[in-house]
Amino acid sequence: MYYEKKTRTLANTICAPPPSPFFFESNAIVPQITVVVVSSIANGQTMSDEEHHFESKADAGASKTYPQQAGTIRKNGYIVIKGRPCKVVEVSTSKTGKHGHAKCHFVGIDIFTAKKLEDIVPSSHNCDVPHVNRTDYQLIDISEDGFVSLLTDNGNTKDDLRLPTDEALLTQIKDGFADGKDLVVSVMSAMGEEQISALKDIGPK
């Protein structure tokens, strides 16, 4: 077993001299954490080092999803169910047969469409977890044709985002904007889709 050779290290540490750092030091042991990011800023997407070779190359290196053991996915986390990025609202575990292995039952809500999706995965298997990104922009304008105009960090504008179609959400944004409040919108993106997810009032104009 590989941890046998470490025994001595800790055995020593308990008694006295300081050990060499061993936590997350070796790539071989904890691959997920020692991520060397090769970023391609142009498209705002990242690609990690050799450990993350699960996405096909054809996808221009965009790590849209990451594998993660089903047992570690918790409520409030994200998961891909039936190809859709979901927020997990319920996790329960059960066994396949009384003396079988555990499996996880996930109930997720599609973060873009709000549809409910369910999945059952053996808890030692891997699931896909979407890379969900959120960016804040200041709201500059709402156009007649249902698009918004947003101010990016580097001073450019982003004009390709639609307003929500739901009446209630729409009025929340429009009313706030009409009141002349300074609004910041939070845009959520995952797996190639994006949507306005939250709205924050940072004071009157």
Next chain:
Amino acid sequence: MQGFQERGGGGGAPPDLAQLQSTMRAIELACTSIQMHMNPAEAEATILLLAQSHQPYQACKFILENSQVANARFQAAAAIKDAAIREWGFLSPDDKRNLISFCLCFTMQHANSPEGYVQVKVSSVAAQLLKRGWLDFTAVEKESFFYQVNQAISGIHGVDVQFAGINFLESLVSEFSPSTSTAMGLPREFHEQCRKSLERDHLKTFYCWARDAALSVTNRIIESNSAIPEVKACNAALRLMLQILNWDFLYKSSGAASSVFSGGVRQDNDSPKRSEVNLVQPGPAWREILVTSGHIGWLLSLYAALRHKFSCEGYWLDCPIAVSARKLIVQFCSLAGTIFPSDNVQMHEHHLLQLLSGIIAWIDPPDAVSRAIESGKSESEMLDGCRALLSIANITYPTVFDQLLKSTSEVVKNLMNNDSEEETWSWEARDILLDTWIALLVPVNRNSGNALLPPEGRSAAANLFALIVESELRAASASAFNDDVDSNYLQASISAMDERLSSYALIARAASDVTIPFLIEVFAKGFARITQGRGLVDHTECLEELYSLLLIIGHVIADEGEGETPLVPNAIQTQFSDILEAEKHPVIILCSSIIKFAEQSLNPEMRELVFSPRLMEAVIWFLARWSSTYLMSPEENADLNSSKVLVEFFGQHNQGKPVLDIIIHISLTALVSYPGEKDLQALTCNHLLHALVLRKHICVHLVQLDSWRDLANAFANDKNLLLLDTAHQRSLAQTLVRSASGLRNSESSNQYVRDLMGHMATYLVELLRKNNLKSIAQQPDIILSVSCLLERLRGVASASEPRTQKAINELGFAVMNPVLVLLKVYKDESAVVYLLLKFVVDWVDGQISYLEAHETAAVVNFCMNLLQLYSSHNIGKISLSLSSSLLNEAKTDKYKDLRALLQLLSNLCSKDLVDFSSDSNETQGTNISQVVYFGLLIITPLITLDLLKYPKLCHDYFSLLSHLLEVYPETVAQLNTDAFSNVLGTLDFGLHHQDIDVVDNCLRALRALASYHYIETRGGKTGLGSHAAGLKDQGGNLQEGILSRFLRSLLQLLLFEDYSPDLVSSAADALLPLLLCEQGLYQRLGNELIERQPNETLKSRLANALHGLTSANQLMSTLERKNYQIFRKNLTSFLIEVRGFLRTK
């Protein structure tokens, strides 16, 4: 719509027939149209009009007597009642009497009417009116009513009238019992007086009448071979008797005081000991009637006669009369208390034996009975028999009723035998019988040590236990392939199972000399079977059997500690005290064989074959339960202990260390080799390891074990352990740090913690150095590892002990900045935000009292930054999601965050109370109170009234608030008006909360506020200043000062609303300073209240009570401790005096 009032005039000239008839027709029409669903609203209005009209009695009587529509008669009766209760004060004594006797006569005259519900309604109207006038009528008047009823019940007017009479008494008794009485708009005191009066003067008479009525028809029932009308009357009489025995007899003298506060609800419902069985304790006056007159003999013979008739037409096992008779018999089994003279034990014994002899036929011979039930017979009789046994068991001790026990145990044993098939009735019977056994055995086990169970009982218990194990195992193997465990009910079924297993354990321990060897044998068999057939056959059944067996054995040999160190169970300790060699001690043999079995799980091949996750759960559970009792028990040095051999064997100097080593190896295996098995991991982390490190002498050995070092190493390095559920990682981190208490000194302990955790902190710091942090932070793998680290850090923080404080302190300071950066980066990742906050909360909680002044300043500064950062991210933020469940989740997240922030503030507060820092005496330290107020002001805007609906948040918020007001009222006084009214607004909200603790906190806060103001103003200072004086708002209206406002609302609460009596003393503490501050207002309020009373008696009673409140027992106008105590007493007696007539029902 026509009005009825001018038509139905009762006092004036008699209305003419035509009018009465048209009223009747209108009502009939309304009733039919309601039935046909035609325009129900209008019909209801018509009927309501009748009930609300002035003196509609004539019309109602007319309808009752003449209408052919039963519903119309029903509505007329209801109208009489409504109107009479409303107008009672204006009716002349004659009218009142006439109304009652009209109703009574009506029920008697129409006793044979087919529409029973109308008769029942009319007789309940009579009962209600009689109760309404109960205190006005003279004894003679009442007697004349009851004479009529008695005549009817004695049966001289025929069976139907007899039935009607009994029925009337039934309504009367239920009307007089406070929990079932009808609302009359009268003070509670009235209901209470009626109840007492009925119990004192009439209840026994009623019982005798019912008994005589039943007696008078008994012979005819027994003689006839088919159903006869007398059965109906007899059944009603039995029901009435049962109802009277269910009466809440006033043997509890304390009942009077407490019933004032929340009337109608019995206060003793939650007493844990009286599980299902309510004792019937009517007192010695009933002895003659119930016990010595041969009453029970008659009842039993009646039922015996009925049993013979079940084959006849009109009778069957569940026919109403049989059911009532059985219920009454069961009720008699719970007869107890002073009705039996204390110097004559035989009488009670005789009573029970007599009952038992009657009941025994229902359940004996058990096998025949259960066969009959299987073939279609109704099970209710058998279940009633079991219930009766339970009732008897509840009031007797086996030592006293030797022979009783013998017979019950036989019966129980045989019944359990037939119990294996899964049918509802048998489960129910089993549960009742198990309860019976517990009731019998619990006193035995309590009576220190020596088992007093007679030998027959013991052998019965041993046989019974063998049967139980057999049938449990059979059930286990039968269910091995069932996969339909509904996870929703899992928790409930586990706790039910737990309960059942602990009752099995009680039975097993009653005869442990037989049952322990028996368990050894069974376990060995299972073990052998599983090793024989390895790999060849599917042995799921075997696994399931072993699983159940482990659970049973665990329950038998060890108790649940419930937070304390459990001792070796008494029965086991005493039973084997004569065995001196460890190798022959049955318990040691049993434990050793199970540990040997568990050890097999270390072998990968065996693990693959035998140790399924579920079986492993049982193993871990067993080890946890066993080790907390037996492993290195602290008792081992006590010489005189009777179980010395037992505890010594697994002690520190004997087998303790090797076994501990095995256990740690097994736990590591469970964590590493069962990926994704959350339940197993939870048991291992939270149950087994967590319990081990709680005991210091075990820690001493733990840290020397190689296996423990392996575990620590794996924790720091093994990626498998990073895949554990994050909560389990937290628990594991906590456990590992706790074990440092076993190290030699604090230096090595600190070093140990540094080695364990140092690199995790470094990792966090380094993560933040990455310049593309913002983009990589959102990657799922980074989120996962950050969450794991935070959970681990949190686990470490919550394991703070003086010994390891230094290392944990350094750890916290090292990650302070990262925490703030992460909070910014992950502001939209609610799960991470929560972890960050919880880490800070736990760390501050563990560290705050040790911090030196400069450190405190740094920590306070850090916390304020954290609060402001959190607030700036969240205030004014709206989540735009289509999904309502996601919106709800967001709300829950917010609640959890806020709760954590409140906890953080409370933890900061504690610095002022407990401070171990070296410079605690210096005064230039940070002013905690201002910091905490500032914090509170930051987060108060985030707390909405909606969020306060979360009970825990509400609770935390108010306990913090009351703490602040109690400790630093002067800081509150300095708040500006808006902040102040915001804080106090929530206080007002909390005062009317349902949760007692919340109200209590608010009352404490009020007391602090008012007494601060009082003392300050007496000392010539301003106190609360303008806050107390009242303000002019923008419209120029004078707003009351806050103290006056609270005086008003507190008095309102105390006098008119429902609350728990537990609150009275804290309410008194708040009321006293409020009264002293606002004496003028108090006088005014008192006078208003007196003016509002309807009559002179009540006015003077109230005035006296108010006077007594402020002047009894030499109450003075100071706020000393003694004065508070006097005022508490005064307030309690004041409330008892006045709430009875101020509150109405």
